[in-house]
Amino acid sequence: QLQLQESGPGLVNPSETLSLTCTVSGGSISRTTHYWGWIRQPPGKGLEWIGTIYFSGSTYYNPSLKSRVTISVDTSKNQFSLKLSSVTATDTAMYYCARSPMSTVFGVRQGYYFDYWGQGTLVTVSS
Amino acid sequence: QSALTQPASVSGSPGQSITISCTGTSSDVGTYNLVSWYQQHPGKAPKLMIYEDNKRPSGLSNRFSGSKSGNTASLTISGLQAEDEADYYCCSYAGSTTFEVFGTGTQVTVL
Numbered sequence: 001q002l003q004l005q006e007s008g009p010g011l012v013n014p015s016e017t018l019s020l021t022c023t024v025s026g027g028s029i030s031r032t033t034h035y036w037g038w039i040r041q042p043p044g045k046g047l048e049w050i051g052t053i054y055f056s057g058s059t060y061y062n063p064s065l066k067s068r069v070t071i072s073v074d075t076s077k078n079q080f081s082l083k084l085s086s087v088t089a090t091d092t093a094m095y096y097c098a099r100s101p102m103s104t105v106f107g108v109r110q111g112y113y114f115d116y117w118g119q120g121t122l123v124t125v126s127s
Numbered sequence: 128q129s130a131l132t133q134p135a136s137v138s139g140s141p142g143q144s145i146t147i148s149c150t151g152t153s154s155d156v157g158t159y160n161l162v163s164w165y166q167q168h169p170g171k172a173p174k175l176m177i178y179e180d181n182k183r184p185s186g187l188s189n190r191f192s193g194s195k196s197g198n199t200a201s202l203t204i205s206g207l208q209a210e211d212e213a214d215y216y217c218c219s220y221a222g223s224t225t226f227e228v229f230g231t232g233t234q235v236t237v238l
């Protein structure tokens with residue numbers, strides 16, 4: 001059974017960089033049939049897609065966060081990571097990692113939905 | 128890119144059917160057959176219920192169904208059960224610049 005587990009600091013100072021890691025177990029992150037993504041949810045609010053990565057390192061990001069986001073992958077550890085720079089209180093949220101099956105639409109191969117999710121990790125931005 | 132519009136709340140009695148709407152634009156819902164729906168119970172991670180407009184993941188109850196007309200997608204829950212009480216979010220692909228956009232979310236209450 002595939003499992004995803006987020007890890008990282010639960011408290012980040014304003015203006016610093018938020019760093020989280022998602023460890024995948026029960027399956028290989030290097031499978032050619034899947035992408036891997038990050039989604040967040042501020043307390044009491046809705047879901048927001050952050051970005052997605054393929055095992056090759058190919059990424060695509062939410063344009064509203066693109067200038068601050070970096071997602072990377074470490075296939076040797078079966079992990080992928082999120083870095084969000086220059087954080088403010090508005091970045092306080094539950095952060096989820098998830099698996100995204102690859103589909104081909106209009107000739108573009110990428111992930112378009114998320115079928116397995118981690119339990120999430122709460123990150124608070126505060127001094 | 129604005130969030131897709133969902134009603135804030137929908138309610139129904141056990142055994143009834145309810146429908147949750149998800150309204151987007153011709154740049155997302157109306158163009159791509161890539162609407163997905165997620166169920167989220169309090170304190171839990173979202174769970175995929177529908178993908179590619181109307182496909183159910185393996186093993187999911189057929190009480191859940193998805194459809195679409197124009198720029199509006201819908202999730203129908205038939206034979207409503209107490210365990211269906213949760214928040215529901217739609218999500219759509221929105222092209223190669225915006226990529227993914229979620230809906231505002233709908234709280235489903237079983238009366």
